[in-house]
Amino acid sequence: MVVREVGGRAIVLGGSMAGLLAARVLSDHYAEVLVLDRDDLLGSTGPRRGTPQAVHAHALLARGEQILNELFPGFTAEVEASGVPCTDMGQLHWYLDGERLASVRTGLVVVNATRTDLEQHVRDRVAAIANIGFVAGVEILSPVTDPERTRVTGVRVHHTAAGTQQTYAADLVVDTTGRGSRMPVWLRELGYDRPAEERVKINLSYSSCFFRLPVSPLEDSLSIIPLGTPNYPTGAFMGRVKGDRHSLSLTRMLGAPPPATIEEFRAAAKELCTDRIYEAIKDAEPEGPPAVIRFPASVRRRYEALDRFPERMVVLGDGLCSFNPIYGQGMTVAALEAMALRAMLAEGEPPVPQRFHEAAARIIDVPWGIAAGGDLAWPEVEGERTPEIEAANAYMGRLQSAARFDARITETFMRVAGLIDPPDALFAPEIAALVDKFAPAEPTVV
Incomplete structure (x- = not known):
């Protein structure tokens, strides 16, 4: 340039x-x-x-990692050399409604640093x-x-x-x-x-702790992410950030109170759609009490x-x-x-x-x-649900279900979520055919 x-x-x-x-x-x-x-x-x-x-879970999406390396050559290698773990986005353990998405190597790097x-x-x-x-x-x-x-x-x-x-x-x-x-x-x-201003009122709460876990519960992965859904309202982001130090953030939507004590924190971890996180922390002592923050609404000016x-x-x-x-x-x-x-x-x-x-x-x-479209999949979230949003959310529910069975769907989903590919990639004919195969639409009742 x-x-x-x-x-x-x-x-x-x-x-x-x-x-x-x-x-x-x-x-x-x-x-x-x-x-x-x-x-x-x-x-x-x-x-x-x-x-x-800053004490809560943060993510640098794949496109962000690429830009940082363009602005600061060798950035990811430098961060990794300092002890911060990095891994492939598709190798993380993603859970939706209790089911893990198919694992895939995408080539998209996740920097698992604290903010x-x-x-x-x-x-x-x-x-x-x-x-x-x-x-x-x-x-x-x-x-x-x-x-x-x-x-x-x-x-x-x-x-x-x-x-x-x-x-x-x-x-x-x-x-x-x-x-x-x-x-x-x-x-x-x-x-x-x-x-x-445009607002989507979500009344989100975050509650976060750091744990020292000499035996990592994450196997070959750096993070386990059971996403909150209407069926499992408590979500989590757990990852190793350096050495044996692990960060765990629990999320709740729609005004549900955040766990403010370690006893409440462990109880909330037990509500997740997978028991792996609770089993990892049930006997572990945190570095301190849970840190809590509230996020009332997404705002666009x-x-x-x-x-x-x-x-x-x-x-x-x-x-x-x-x-x-x-x-x-x-x-x-x-x-x-x-x-x-x-x-x-x-x-x-x-x-x-x-x-x-x-x-x-x-x-x-x-x-x-x-x-905003994903948040409107929660029935209690306030906002206009156009026919396009309702159709897209119905399709996304099927796509995420189908991603349990086919890694090609997971990879496409990760590339869109990582802001590498446009959302249209999720509706490409080859992906739509896989969605129909593994998660066929329910017949319309006339």
Whole structure:
């Protein structure tokens, strides 16, 4: 790629995964990149205040792993050399309604790191880039604009330790502050419309513990994943993350209370559609009490539909769309959005907000359709169920059932879930024929 300088300084608001990836692509086109965050990013070795979800199970989907290796050559090998296990996505032990999907080697790599470890590796690579700097201990107050309020010229911050305010000039501001982004408020204050929002109310809860298990219950695999379904509402993600350390997250939908004590945690593990996880932890002591977090709704903000938006400012990451975390899409979608930003910057001009947000919306369409459509398969989840969604969910139920018997279905499913192939691949004639063979549709009653 030919690098063309676009401006003097770019500022990234927020230093989580989306912010780090944005800083990486900006560093090729701006003389200086500053990452502003309330936490001390470079001094962080554990879960940060800004990422309370970090102790819970995370997934870097296959497409995300590919992008990280493109942005940081040798990334997966480096992470694996540090002791983080990696494996093939199709070799994980996936369970649906008590049945394990057929195992298959897909060539798609799963990095089984904790969110903290993964972010640390990315942060170390970003911090090593000479023109990227980090400013810690700041509260983002607002963007600064020209007198006409049509163009962003910087950002105003509050230094919490010193109690002082400062304005940083910028040629571009990228908001990666996540689900709690104040961009809708800032737009209103500047005289712009707020974006429309789409919500799918799921009332999800996560409860997570770490266990030391010298004898792994996972056999030749790194993870066992019994997904929550209407028939088995409690789901789980269990995996070895380093040495004999195993992470276990239990999930519950629709407001079911998360297990908050180790006794409740073990009892919830007994509700899973497979007994392997309960048997592994029933006598094991956790590193600490369960950590609990709630996720009320998936939220998508439609910035691409706004008629007006200030120049030299864009939104990237969870501020655009915050997905149901069960699907593990957030980090990979942020990586795809960063690559879209990179492609625009390669043209030698600052990104046009409307154009970038439209490109990001096209990226979001697929994972949002997968997650929101899948959530609507739960009868109690609120949302519009179009005939297309109902037909797709009925087919997906049959496809997942058929995947127990034929690895070709599992592989196709993993490639779509990993954001490698489009959802249309699930409906290809050869896959549909296998679904009909192993999970024929029930006859229509007239």
